[in-house]
Amino acid sequence: MxxxxxxxxxxxxxxxxxxDMSYHAEAWYDIINNDLNGGLTYDQVKVQMYGKNEEVLKRIFGNDRFPQEEMDNLSIEKEKRYQAAYKPKLExxxxxxxxxxxxxxxxxxxxxxxxxxxxxxxxxxxxxxxxxxxxxxxxxxxxxxxxxxxxxxxxxxxxxxxxxxxxxxxxxxxxxxxxxxxxxxxxxxxxxxxxxxxxxxxxxxxxxxxxxxxxxxxxxx
Structure with a gap:
C-alpha cells in the first residue's frame, strides 16, 4: 500500500x-457453570464466546431460557467479574x-x-x-x-x-x-x-x- x-x-x-480473552473465558465459565449449571468445559465455553453477551447465553441455553432483564443482569455481572480479575493486568x-x-x-x-x-x-x-x-x-x-x-x-x-x-x-x-x-x-x-x-x-x-x-x-x- x-x-x-x-x-x-x-x-x-x-x-x-x-x-484479555482468557479472562473473559474464565468469567463466562464461572457464570455458565457455577451460576447457571450449564455443564460446559472450558474449551466449549471458548468456542461460544463471540457476539453479544445475550447471543452467547441464547446459543448455550436456548432463546427462551431467560427474560431480557435477566440476560442484561447476567451480562453486567459477567463483565464485573472479568473487570475485577483483569484490571490489575490491564495493558x-x-x-x-x-x-x-x-x-x-x-x-x-x-x-x-x-x-x-x-x-x-x-x-x-x-x-x-x-x-x-x-x-x-x-x-x-x-x-x-x-x-x-x-x-x-x-x-x-x-x-x-x-x-x-x-x-x-x-x-x-x-x-x-x-x-x-x-x-x-x-x-x-x-x-x-x-x-x-x-x-x-x-x-x-x-x-x-x-x-x-x-x-x-x-x-x-
Whole structure:
C-alpha cells in the first residue's frame, strides 16, 4: 500500500488491543457453570464466546431460557467479574501504543468495532487513556447484528467516511475476520487466542502477528 493512498484502521478490542480473552473465558465459565449449571468445559465455553453477551447465553441455553432483564443482569455481572480479575493486568498489547502514535502521525483515521458493551469499552479506553486515538466507536449496543455480520465494521467505515475496501481490520477471532471479509475488508490477525490454522477458510488475511512490534506492520504505512 502506498503512503499516499487514504486508508483507515479498524480495531476489534478484546484480544486485539488487549490480551484479555482468557479472562473473559474464565468469567463466562464461572457464570455458565457455577451460576447457571450449564455443564460446559472450558474449551466449549471458548468456542461460544463471540457476539453479544445475550447471543452467547441464547446459543448455550436456548432463546427462551431467560427474560431480557435477566440476560442484561447476567451480562453486567459477567463483565464485573472479568473487570475485577483483569484490571490489575490491564495493558495494551506490546507495541500497540507506538503503532497508534505512528498511525496518528500519518493521518490514518482509526475506529473501534467491538462486540463488547460500552461498559467494557469504557473500562479499557479510560483506564488506559487511549480514547483520543479513535474517531469512532461501534459497540454491541450500536448494531442489530453482531459479528460475523459485517454491520460492525461497515458502520465504522461509514463513521470515518471511508470506503470499506480502504479499511484494514485488526482482529484476533475467526468470526471477526469473517465479519471483515463480509464487509469487503482485509485483516491483520493477532494470534493471541487462536492459531493461524483456525483462519484458513478466510481469504482476506494480509498476515498474522503476535503483537505490534512485528516488522510486517511497516507495509501498512
Amino acid at each position: 502506498s503512503h499516499s493512498s487514504p486508508k483507515a484502521f479498524l480495531f476489534d478490542l478484546n484480544g486485539t488491543m488487549i490480551d 495494551l498489547i506490546k507495541g500497540l501504543k507506538p503503532f497508534l502514535d505512528k498511525a496518528l502521525e500519518h493521518g490514518i483515521p482509526m475506529a473501534i468495532g467491538s462486540a463488547a458493551i460500552p461498559f467494557n469499552i469504557d473500562f479499557v479506553l479510560d483506564n488506559l487513556n487511549i480514547r483520543h486515538y479513535f474517531k469512532a466507536i461501534v459497540s454491541a449496543d450500536d448494531v442489530t447484528h453482531s459479528k460475523p455480520d459485517p454491520q460492525t465494521y461497515l458502520d465504522c467505515a461509514e463513521k470515518l467516511q471511508m470506503a470499506p475496501e480502504k479499511c484494514i481490520v485488526f482482529e484476533d477471532a475467526p468470526k471477526g475476520v469473517e465479519s471483515a471479509q463480509n464487509a469487503g475488508m482485509q485483516s491483520v490477525v493477532l494470534t493471541t487466542m487462536h492459531e493461524e490454522y483456525e483462519f484458513s477458510q478466510y481469504n482476506n488475511t494480509l498476515f498474522f502477528i503476535k503483537d505490534y512490534t512485528d516488522d510486517k506492520l511497516e507495509k501498512l504505512f
